[in-house]
Amino acid sequence: MLELKNIRKEFDGTTILKDISLDIHQGEVVVLVGPSGCGKSTLLRCINGLEHIQSGEIYLKGDLISNQVKNMHLVRQKIGMVFQSYDLFPHMTILDNIILGPVKSQHRDKKEVIREAEELLKRVGLQDKRDAYPRQLSGGQKQRVAIVRALCMQPEIMLFDEVTAALDPEMVREVLDVMLELAKEGSTMVIVTHEMQFARAVADRVVFIDQGEIIEESSPAQFFSCPTTERAQKFLNIFEFETVKGTEQNENKRFKG
Numbered sequence: 001m002l003e004l005k006n007i008r009k010e011f012d013g014t015t016i017l018k019d020i021s022l023d024i025h026q027g028e029v030v031v032l033v034g035p036s037g038c039g040k041s042t043l044l045r046c047i048n049g050l051e052h053i054q055s056g057e058i059y060l061k062g063d064l065i066s067n068q069v070k071n072m073h074l075v076r077q078k079i080g081m082v083f084q085s086y087d088l089f090p091h092m093t094i095l096d097n098i099i100l101g102p103v104k105s106q107h108r109d110k111k112e113v114i115r116e117a118e119e120l121l122k123r124v125g126l127q128d129k130r131d132a133y134p135r136q137l138s139g140g141q142k143q144r145v146a147i148v149r150a151l152c153m154q155p156e157i158m159l160f161d162e163v164t165a166a167l168d169p170e171m172v173r174e175v176l177d178v179m180l181e182l183a184k185e186g187s188t189m190v191i192v193t194h195e196m197q198f199a200r201a202v203a204d205r206v207v208f209i210d211q212g213e214i215i216e217e218s219s220p221a222q223f224f225s226c227p228t229t230e231r232a233q234k235f236l237n238i239f240e241f242e243t244v245k246g247t248e249q250n251e252n253k254r255f256k257g
């Protein structure tokens with residue numbers, strides 16, 4: 001469904017992504033993990049056409065989508081992306097924020113889009129916020145709206161870039177639960193997260209990136225119990241140290257069951 005072939009990305013002459021190749025299948029949930037600055041967000045931005053790549057190709061359902069200029073707006077309609085910052089329009093209601101893209105860019109029937117938006121809002125438990133404004137919502141609620149807004153474009157694939165990083169801890173779970181639901185329903189998703197317990201619960205495949213290279217890719221069971229490379233082991237050790245250091249003693253139980 002999504003094929004990355006030998007992607008190389010530079011910023012100001014520095015290579016950030018080196019020869020990244022990855023195939024993502026229909027209905028698969030791939031979680032990208034790795035140390036800060038290793039290139040995870042950059043990779044998502046390359047997929048979504050927000051960054052030009054120096055070499056390599058990206059195909060979506062067999063169509064070349066990398067470095068397209070003319071058709072990029074059409075490509076983006078097929079790739080939903082949710083960022084750390086929700087970027088909702090403050091002067092528009094929640095419903096209007098959600099239907100803007102499908103109605104204005106995709107020229108879909110407004111009534112039908114409203115029905116779909118209401119259905120999606122219900123699924124994430126926000127049906128009563130339809131006519132509210134973003135300032136009236138909590139961070140977790142705004143992030144769920146951002147997910148609904150992306151889904152309402154009926155994308156082929158959803159990209160999530162650290163969507164809980166800016167949220168207060170009590171709001172993280174409600175957003176991750178929505179993503180777990182989407183995964184169960186068979187959505188194709190690429191997720192960048194530092195929430196390792198969530199990664200373990202949601203991933204079909206974990207891809208570990210370090211210094212712009214894919215070092216290891218495996219099932220979550222394999223990756224989290226016995227990674228095959230020293231670099232991945234070192235990464236997980238640091239993470240576990242931070243988890244223990246943190247106050248969330250129930251971290252390990254959060255996504256079980």
Ligand SMILES: Nc1ncnc2c1ncn2[C@@H]1O[C@H](COP(=O)(O)OP(=O)(O)OP(=O)(O)O)[C@@H](O)[C@H]1O
Pocket residue numbers: 011012016034035036037038039040041042043162
């Ligand atoms: N627009 C840019 N111009 C120059 N350098 C950039 C730009 N965007 C990212 N970089 C650099 O590319 C590298 C990879 O950044 P990226 O944000 O992709 O890492 P990351 O793995 O997502 O990190 P984190 O987990 O901290 O979000 C970093 O060294 C970063 O400073």
